[in-house]
Amino acid sequence: MVDPLAEVVSLLRPRAPFSKVVVASAPWAVRRTEMGRPFYFVVLEGSCQLTVDSAAQSDTITLNAGDFALIPAARSFATSSLDRLPPRAGEAVTTPITAIPGGARVGDPEGAVDVRMLVGNCVLGSPDAALLVPLLPHWVHVRGEPRLSTLVQLLADETRTDRPARDIVMARLLEVLLIEALRSTASTAASPGLVRGLSDPKLALALRLMHAKPAASWSVVQLAREAAMSRSAFFARFSRAVGVTPMDYLQAWRMAIAKQLLRQRDVAISEIAERIGYSSVSAFGVAFTRHVGIPPGRYAKGELNET
Template sequence: MVDPLAEVVALLQPQAPFSKLVVASAPWAVRRAETGRPFYFAVLEGGCHLTIDGPPHSNTITLNAGDFALIPAARGFATSSLDRQPPGEGESVTTPIAQMPGGARIGDPDGAVDVRMLVGNCVLGSPDAALLVSLLPQWVHVRGESRLSTLVQLVGDESRAARPAREIVMTRLLEVLLIEAFRSSASTSASPGLVRALADPKLALALRRMHEHPAEPWTVAQLAREAAMSRSAFFARFSRAVGVAPMEYLLAWRMARAQQMLRQRELAIAEIAERVGYSSVSTFGVAFTRHVGMPPGRYSKGDIC
């Protein structure tokens, strides 16, 4: 059985080459502008607030020990101690930040530590990461997941140790942590996206069918039958869970698959068009150009902006 999330994660090629230990003493607050890369938090001890900038509006979540949060799309965010709300967009922040080996110390350097967490940037190896990230939630927050808690503990232990090959081990553990966060769909708190939809058994059936047979001439009515729902109920439920309409999601997935095949340069454009549901090269070319921003032939030559 095809696993839609596994396919998207495999195409993304996630890596976690950078992380740092953050230690903070209340009261504190930090705001970070958009970095251009996904960002993650693994809380080792204590807790904090995290506000993720919109659109359509900002979302504030509370992170506790053992929690993992991931912001797949680059966007601004703010964190703060539990005794205050994170600063809003444009709000000035005056909390002192001091560099320390392997990380940063936030707040009073002599104060009691109220949170220890690993934070870092992710690198998505796919040149089409922006398109694929659009299929994922704006944020993922995982709590109460024993496998993730174990990984967070392992990462924390490794971060505090001075063992041989520490950096290599940290990188591998963080890569596994990222993938496990996406896999934990059933117990994951997330904004609309693929993760939330896969936690819905009926929507998951339709999503798997789209991924198993992207070349099928799917309609909303056919997908609704796969999910054993009425057309209107399926459309509304899918749109709420994923954040886009069923046909919009199908188009994004077809284009992601097409881009992968074009980069591999193993198939003719006509065969790629057929494999992603287009009866002719011309109709495929129009759709691809509109969605990606350049014709398939130019894309296959490596002219990727």
């Protein structure tokens, strides 16, 4: 059986070349607005709060030493010390920030350090990132994972030294840490998305079937039967855990496969349509255009300028 998370992560091609060390002294708070880029936090020492904003709500998470947090498409979030309420969106934040070698000092420059973090942006090498990132949770928080804790300790050690090739080693460790966090489904706290869906054995079976046989004429009834659930219970549980309906997820995955094949330019559109479950080129073309924004033929010629 295929591994859906491994397939998505492989297509995303994540890298973590940008990082900086942040040390802070309570009380402190920082609010940031990003352009939908992935943002991560590795807590090396101490504790703090992370608040992730979404259209529906704001989630506040306590991060402790050894924890890893990832926002796959960060737009608005805040970090703060434990002794104050996280700043709300639009609230003015006046905590002083001072540049230090390799990072920033937040709060009173003379105060006791209460948290030390490695933070930064990830880079997704796939031009399909905008299509694939919605399959991931809004945020991921991993704690108590021995393998991940080992990686955090190695990163912490690298930040304190000036060994040869330090930046290369840190970038590679961060890439492994990112993948390890995404696959730690059993012990990962996450908002709705693929990670949470895979942590549910019945939903995981349905997700693996969709990835293994994208061309099959799946229906909610068939997937519910495979998961040994009623149609209504399966639909509600899948939508709640993954954040989209089963058919919306299936279409997103089919379109990701189609885009990958179209970029190869050596597979006929008719064959691509057949591989992902469309009975005709015209039906595939309508679905692809609606989902991606241009017809498959134009996409194959590289006419879409993706970010």
